[in-house]
Amino acid sequence: MQVKPPRPYYVPVANEEQVFKAAYKQGLSIALKGPTGCGKTRFVEAMAHDLDRPLVTVSCHDDLTTADLVGRFLLRGGDTEWVDGPLTRAVREGAICYLDEVVEARQDTTVVLHPLADHRRQLPIERLGVTLDAAPGFCLVVSYNPGYQSVLKDLKDSTRQRMVAIEFGFPTPDVEEKIVANEAAIDHDRAADLVRLGQAIRRLETGGLREVASTRVLIAAGRLIAEGLIPREAARAAIAGPLTDDSTVTRGLLEMIDVYLHDGSPDD
Known part of the structure; x- marks a missing residue:
């Protein structure tokens, strides 16, 4: 059967x-x-x-x-x-x-x-x-x-x-945190940090972004974190890199990543 x-x-x-x-x-x-x-x-x-x-x-x-x-x-x-x-x-x-x-x-x-x-x-x-x-x-x-x-x-x-x-739109923050945590197999605090970063990117008004930060790219960053990459490195590879080739916009995204993510434990 x-x-x-x-x-x-x-x-x-x-x-x-x-x-x-x-x-x-x-x-x-x-x-x-x-x-x-x-x-x-x-x-x-x-x-x-x-x-x-x-x-x-x-x-x-x-x-x-x-x-x-x-x-x-x-x-x-x-x-x-x-x-x-x-x-x-x-x-x-x-x-x-x-x-x-x-x-x-x-x-x-x-x-x-x-x-x-x-x-x-x-x-x-x-x-x-x-x-x-x-x-x-x-x-x-x-x-x-x-x-x-x-x-x-x-x-x-x-x-x-x-x-x-x-x-369809992007989920509310509490729902998106659950999705990212489940799909990436990371803790909810780390998922919450990624979602806050994603929301901040979605509020940007710039022509240099190919797309806004989707739930998909947040999950990809979470999966890299689950494999041992520090959060900032994971976000640079999975979020900033795919979203733009514009050097000025990239610098702005990297600054946002530094603000919203930290590389210690979620409780630090």
Whole structure:
């Protein structure tokens, strides 16, 4: 008998779990909106676990084609055979298909989602001349960061109006401390220091930052601390380094790290 793996660690911030499960039961598609590294992917993993559905994840990018999603003919052993793409596999299996950062894909690629995202729940496969009905349990979930992408990289109105939207932000400090402490396996005092640093960086008004300090980078810094790095070194490597290449902004971040983190025990 196969043992079900434990639930991915996710701490709800509002009513996002109830909204997701209600939409899933009604066969509605779902759009997750929020900044990079705020927990959208972990949330989908937790929902797939709760609903006991397989999860198919696709990281979208500029070169993603319709064939990459739906499938293509390949030559194998001298024969040409059709190979399903991840979206088609999910449709056939009744899985949750999660398209991460969907606006990074070309708009002519995402149009294939329309008949799946509305009441039809169908996937036309032109190369096979067939239209698949989504198996029971199938759910289409997409995510994107509306505060980061430009107007040229935005979700089409015709796509977004086919979906239920769930808005994400960074957790409240007490929740984020729990997440960082659990995910990085560090004590809560050290996690609290990292969260205070993250909040301070998020309050900055500067054009030199690629992104604000996400929960993800705070966890990465915590993991380095768990491996024995002193907190300031861990934060320089996991937070300041990934956030900017601007030397002036970097100096400012390093000064903030020195203010908010100390290299002794948390009680010092």
